[in-house]
Amino acid sequence: MNNNPKWLSELEGTVPEAAYGISINAYTLAFEAWRRGLSVSFENGYSKSRGRHFIRYVISNRQKSVKFTHNRSDQVSQKSVKNASNKHKIRKILDGKNVPVVRNEIVKTADLKEIKSKIDEFKYPVRISKLTSPAKNIATKTAGGPKEVAEYIGKELNDNKSQKFLIEESADSKHYYAYIVDGKVIGVYTKETPYITGDGTKSINELLIDSNNIRKKIPSITNLEISVDQKLKNVLKKQNYNVDSVPEPGKKVTIKSEAGSKDPVEVTDIFSDAMKNKLVKITDFLPGLIQCEVEFLYDENTEDYSIFTINGRPGIRNYLYPMQGEARPVPKAIIDYYFPETKGEYLSDTTPKYYFDYEVVNDDLRNNRLSKIVLPEHRYEPNLVSKSISFQSDYNISKLKKIIRDHFIRLKFDGEFNVMNNSRFELIIVGNYQDAYYFYDHLNTKKYLKNITMTDHDGGVNVGYKFNDLRTDISDTPPKPSGAAKAVKNKSSRQIQAYKKKVRQRDDRIKALEREIEDLKKSQSWKITAPVRKIKSKLRK
């Protein structure tokens, strides 16, 4: 990667960790609406078909309300979403409209002749998916022709693992993903094996650190960082590098195996307007699909393309956090569509960077403790400033907590009171500049507070008041730097108790398994089979 992707500035420091993972879809959209002054409320919905609770949210102004799930509104045609969920069906529809599609066939036999008759003209390699259940396609890939397909299917049929197989052509072609809202392509990305780009001065190890610094900022619940381990060393070795090598400027060095997970790379600008229009027109064949993603194969040289599928429930994280290129403002496009009167009207343009807590949505709402949460309005007035005040004190923390909270309420501050350790404290405040300086002066009159400093705070600020006792953090990791949204801080004591309970349960389970192993070793059967294990061990040697 060029180690310098451009992400959306409004999301820097304003995405709480509670909104990481799949929640990023709902959070970024709700956040976009909220900072335009629209009302946002989250509700606890119940899906009878799925038999579980789910989060939906309502964005509204005085004139209208629109309900969303993830990043999709209830105005998107459910029929079209359902059609789009079956790629075999969608390809049939598109093929019928003379749209080039990735060819595919469903095969139920291992008979080579029959297979040949169906897929002989496919572009190889082909992908074979076992259709045990539409939602759980397990794909494998074969590099050969129909014969290999027949052999694979024959083996699977013999093992009685599956009866139906979907064969798709062009299995090793690069896929492109285009997000379309309201008849416009908002962004296109593709996926590439993770790499770093040499600059002629930094070693691979240093470039990797840069890359990981970016990766750790991606709001993902899984660790996306690349470890310096044997796997990496092997990958580098294949390219005649080691971690201390200094690649030439512009030289791409792969840092993960081809088979591993890939990185999103934004490529919107490589497509002509004509090509984008073609993609948009394709979505017209699914009426009411206001928002969707077109997944397609594309040849940059010939501009030939074929549609792989249309996704009616696309996620947006890869558009917002590409590892290369510029983030594409999908939430903006969606809110522009549903609330066009708010286009470009951001309250957040002249205020400090507010964000809202998502922990309560993920915790209280998802766990059915609350049925509805209404966000407070995005604060908006002139002369708001954001400051960070730190001080030391040996004063009773409970009393300090009350004093600070009272001032937050009286002076109408938003922000946080963070207990860093037993004697070090940090305040993040947003309020009128005169109130901020008054408050700082006021703190300086208190004898029980020492070493008070106030600096500008550029990071995000949680709306409302929040107390974070960082001393109770269950991990041994040092506190995260202030400014960015800190979900670790936000764990309520209830959650901490829940985590502790999980740890206890896991420990108990390990102990139980260890006991089982011991019991097994003492059993008669273990003793009887002991010679077999000895022979096996000798054979291995």
Add this chain to the structure above:
Amino acid sequence: MSTTLYLDVPTIGITGSFGKTTTKEITAALLSVKYDIFKSKRNYNTVRSTRRHVKKITDEHEAVVMEMTMGNKETGKNQCTLIQPNIGVITSVGHAHFENFTSIHETVLSKSEMMKYMKPDGTLYLNDDDEYSQLINTKYFTGNIIKCGITESADYRATDIKFNNGGMEFHVKLNGVDEYMFLPILGEHNVVNALFGIAIADKLGLTPNEIRQGLSTVKVQRGRLTLDELEGKRSLLDDSGNANPAAMIAGLKVLNTYLDSPKKIALLGDMAELGSYTREGHEKVGKALIDLDLDKVYLYGESSRYIMQKAKDTGFDEDRLFHYTDMDALIEELITNFEENTALMLKASKSTNFKKVVKRLLAEYERVK
């Protein structure tokens, strides 16, 4: 929700307990000499009115003069969130709209919202004569502060104040030179209101001549201390637009000091919206009467009884005090007593409806100029 209008041109926000409309009119008249301005209409000064005004401001306007009421907590914030002034004026702090507050300190805080939400490096104009304006805590304001008044410490100070030809003559120092000014409306308090306009005009580069030219065009709305000369050398000083204790005393001073009629009559009505200050406010006016040389004082409305009682208590001649609760009877009595060579001043809150009295008097006697 609409976003704040931040303008690069002079954007003047005028608030205060009294004098807002007059100051706005004067400032607008002065700036009109040099600039294409937008001014808020009449005394439409609520948040809702400001929202409407803001929509009418265009790129053509070179300066904006807005009257902004801050008669409630957070109203100032809401006003400045619609359009942020880079020049702020707090004309005075008093007991007008006191029903919304529990103490004068709350009123001070409410008016101080102008200072808190206007442009931090803008210029704020304060009344150096006004007692309660001294309570405004300017410690954390990061812009410039200019004080206007008659007191010596004022940055823009009016001296040699005289009444002449239906207006006020005074001098003010501009760039070190003592300049003569004439304001075609009455009252020392209006001279201070004019000083705000003069100070702003001076800051924005108007010459003394341009300022004089602007002042000559100042017109105030009917009922805001407007003077009608009627047949038989009768003078009708109509201040029935609105009232609070300080403004009522100021109006009485104009009648007492600047009109030279041999006979002087005051008609004082109830002052509304004073809340817990109702009794004290009326009594303050009653107490002031003893220092004035008035032939008769007519009082109308329930609260005005406090004026009467306090006037009596402080030694004002009881025989010169008349209280009425019937408007028609009051009008008849006034017509009888509004003899030749008499000056009559009316002052009350708008809700007291002295407009009816004025209408009847103007119908009865012809204007001579």
